[in-house]
Amino acid sequence: MTKVLDARGLNKSFGGVWALKDLSVDQAPGETLGMIGPNGSGKTTFINAVTGHLALDGGEVFLDGKTITGRKPHVIAQAGLIRTYQAVRVYAQLPVSENLRVAGLPHFRRLGFSDPLDGAEDLLVKLSLKEKTEAVAGSLTLFEQRRLELAMRLISRPKLIMLDEPVGGLNPGEIREMIQLLKGLRAECGLFVIEHTMKVIMELADRVVVLVSGEMIANGAPAAILQDANVIRQYLGAVRATSR
Amino acid sequence: MAYRRAALVGLVILALALPFLFSASRFYAFILGVTYLYILWSSGMNLLSGFTGLMPLMYAGLAGVGAYTTVNLVMKFGVSFWLAMPAGALAAALVGVVLGLPSLRLRGFYFTLSGLVIQTALTMLFVYIPQFTGGDTGISQIPPPLISLPGDRSFPLAGVWLEEALAVAALLTVYVVHRVTQSTLGKYLVAIREDDLLTEALGIGVTRYRVLAFFISSLFAGVGGAFYAHYVGFVSPRSFDVLTSLNIWLIVGFGGQGTILGPIVGAVILAPIPYLMQEFYLYKDIVYGSLIVFTTIFLPRGVYGSLLFHRRTRTSARGKSEAARS
Numbered sequence: 001m002t003k004v005l006d007a008r009g010l011n012k013s014f015g016g017v018w019a020l021k022d023l024s025v026d027q028a029p030g031e032t033l034g035m036i037g038p039n040g041s042g043k044t045t046f047i048n049a050v051t052g053h054l055a056l057d058g059g060e061v062f063l064d065g066k067t068i069t070g071r072k073p074h075v076i077a078q079a080g081l082i083r084t085y086q087a088v089r090v091y092a093q094l095p096v097s098e099n100l101r102v103a104g105l106p107h108f109r110r111l112g113f114s115d116p117l118d119g120a121e122d123l124l125v126k127l128s129l130k131e132k133t134e135a136v137a138g139s140l141t142l143f144e145q146r147r148l149e150l151a152m153r154l155i156s157r158p159k160l161i162m163l164d165e166p167v168g169g170l171n172p173g174e175i176r177e178m179i180q181l182l183k184g185l186r187a188e189c190g191l192f193v194i195e196h197t198m199k200v201i202m203e204l205a206d207r208v209v210v211l212v213s214g215e216m217i218a219n220g221a222p223a224a225i226l227q228d229a230n231v232i233r234q235y236l237g238a239v240r241a242t243s244r
Numbered sequence: 245m246a247y248r249r250a251a252l253v254g255l256v257i258l259a260l261a262l263p264f265l266f267s268a269s270r271f272y273a274f275i276l277g278v279t280y281l282y283i284l285w286s287s288g289m290n291l292l293s294g295f296t297g298l299m300p301l302m303y304a305g306l307a308g309v310g311a312y313t314t315v316n317l318v319m320k321f322g323v324s325f326w327l328a329m330p331a332g333a334l335a336a337a338l339v340g341v342v343l344g345l346p347s348l349r350l351r352g353f354y355f356t357l358s359g360l361v362i363q364t365a366l367t368m369l370f371v372y373i374p375q376f377t378g379g380d381t382g383i384s385q386i387p388p389p390l391i392s393l394p395g396d397r398s399f400p401l402a403g404v405w406l407e408e409a410l411a412v413a414a415l416l417t418v419y420v421v422h423r424v425t426q427s428t429l430g431k432y433l434v435a436i437r438e439d440d441l442l443t444e445a446l447g448i449g450v451t452r453y454r455v456l457a458f459f460i461s462s463l464f465a466g467v468g469g470a471f472y473a474h475y476v477g478f479v480s481p482r483s484f485d486v487l488t489s490l491n492i493w494l495i496v497g498f499g500g501q502g503t504i505l506g507p508i509v510g511a512v513i514l515a516p517i518p519y520l521m522q523e524f525y526l527y528k529d530i531v532y533g534s535l536i537v538f539t540t541i542f543l544p545r546g547v548y549g550s551l552l553f554h555r556r557t558r559t560s561a562r563g564k565s566e567a568a569r570s
Contacts, residue, residue, distance in 0.1 A: 051445070077447030085445075091438045102435045105428055106447040156447060 002065040004029045004160050004190045005081070007050055010059035012042075012214070019045040021214040023059075027160070032191045034205030034222070036198070038235055042214035043194045044086060047162045051083045052076045064159055078110065080159035086168060086194075088145045092138030096129060096148055099137050103152035111157055123151045127181065143174045147181070160190035167200055179203050198226075198236075210235060259415055263407035273407055275519045280410035281472055282515040284417045286495040286507035288464025291421050293493060294502035295430065296457045297352075297437030301359030301489050302340070303465050305366030308484030310336035310466025311473040312370070312377050315386055318474070325389035329470040336466025337459045344462075348454045351440060363486045370481035382480025386473050406475060413471060417464055422504050424460060433457050437502075498539050500549025509548040 005027040012020040019042045027033045035043050048054035050061050052073040060069045063081050091099050104116035124130045127147040132140060137148060146166065153161050166182065167175045182191060182204055195201045201208055201222060208225045210218040218231045225231055266273040293299045314332035317323040347358035370377045388406055392398040401409055424430050432453045435443040444450045473479045499510025521528040543550040
């Protein structure tokens with residue numbers, strides 16, 4: 001079966017420091033892939049490189065079997081691979097409906113719809129934003145903005161969404177809700193999730209990739225990763241040591 | 245809605261009637277004509293500076309390209325103004341895109357800076373090709389546009405009729421800019437202004453739409469340049485230097501960036517000042533400067549932009565309290 005995402009041998013260095021070192025990651029259709037690792041291990045660099053925001057020094061990326069290596073971000077988004085940012089990013093000055101319209105406009109013709117807001121109604125209901133349709137996005141709470149961000153990705157009917165810390169800044173109750181929300185999305189599109197919070201990864205991911213200094217040090221089921229001696233030494237151990 | 249339509253029709257009628265009302269005095273009629281020119285220019289620039297978030301400091305230089313192209317076609321090759329003017333506009337837009345293409349990948353400050361470089365280069369170019377521009381001396385006695393009538397007759401479009409033509413050109417520009425901002429392109433431009441990285445990530449080719457906005461905006465720079473030359477009758481490199489760019493930009497900002505009526509308000513208030521205060525030339529710049537400082541401090545969104553903003557926040561506050569009551 002064709003992988004939804006297949007990144008082979010990615011290399012990227014910044015002034016002699018390896019940000020990504022011969023990194024190969026693939027993701028099966030319907031699979032939710034998690035990526036963890038300490039700060040500066042190259043997680044966001046990986047998203048940047050795969051989605052065309054950063055030029056690679058080497059390696060190839062395939063989406064659904066077709067190469068997207070070296071393509072521009074908007075072309076990759078049109079192909080069905082779309083990302084979110086670590087810090088929430090919406091058009092703060094525009095109403096929620098306009099945010100969705102802008103997100104839908106570049107895709108609706110390709111999808112065979114007659115209106116850029118096709119499906120927006122359902123999305124707003126699903127993400128509990130119906131009441132906020134006319135509110136200016138900047139006036140929403142962080143959690144609402146995070147959900148709007150998701151809606152703006154989902155309206156393009158992507159094959160895969162890459163989420164860079166989707167629960168960053170949320171409180172425990174909101175994190176629980178967000179996990180449920182994301183679980184509900186797994187049937188519609190692939191999810192790739194970078195997270196610091198192990199709880200989120202444990203609940204959400206089918207498989208976890210552990211990155212340290214741009215290299216993959218482990219790859220497997222979440223439960224197995226937790227037991228992996230190497231991971232504990234290089235990542236989890238460090239977390240425990242600092243949290244003590 | 246009906247009220248807005250009536251106001252709009254009234255404004256159009258007023259714009260077309262004013263040249264006749266002012267026709268008794270050539271002086272005031274000329275100021276009116278210049279104001280129309282600045283409405284045209286500032287509306288065109290607003291598409292870029294207001295709606296796309298790029299400040300084109302080379303705008304006057306591009307207007308110069310349009311003006312010199314048109315003047316040369318008319319005076320050297322005997323081309324009709326009405327054919328030469330679109331050619332001049334196209335030349336301005338093409339020169340703008342070719343020179344601007346590398347800088348359109350830049351954002352904010354760096355785009356502005358590269359605009360300054362392009363503007364300086366164009367000003368020097370105008371000085372160094374006197375066979376087309378008359379060099380520092382400029383070109384004088386530029387004839388007014390000719391209107392040809394059936395039977396080989398033609399009459400020069402002068403006086404009040406030229407001001408009418410300027411009024412129509414200004415109204416058309418405002419209309420076209422309005423239509424662009426309502427279109428998909430317009431939505432993309434605002435999105436690019438608000439957050440270009442996010443816009444690119446959502447699947448919108450930011451650079452392509454920036455170039456398109458720049459092309460359209462430069463067309464209006466060229467149209468304005470062509471009309472300026474044949475209205476004022478004299479052009480020199482100083483007509484199209486960086487100060488002219490800044491002046492147009494001030495008008496946009498003073499009236500309200502990113503609004504349709506803002507540039508009109510700005511031009512109506514600011515464009516006549518240098519002429520009306522000619523006798524008080526010592527205080528002219530003080531008045532001009534004070535108005536701008538006052539607006540920047542008290543009405544940072546511009547005169548019309550602030551009005552629009554306060555009305556919007558008032559209605560949304562009312563909407564909220566009504567929602568709370570129900």
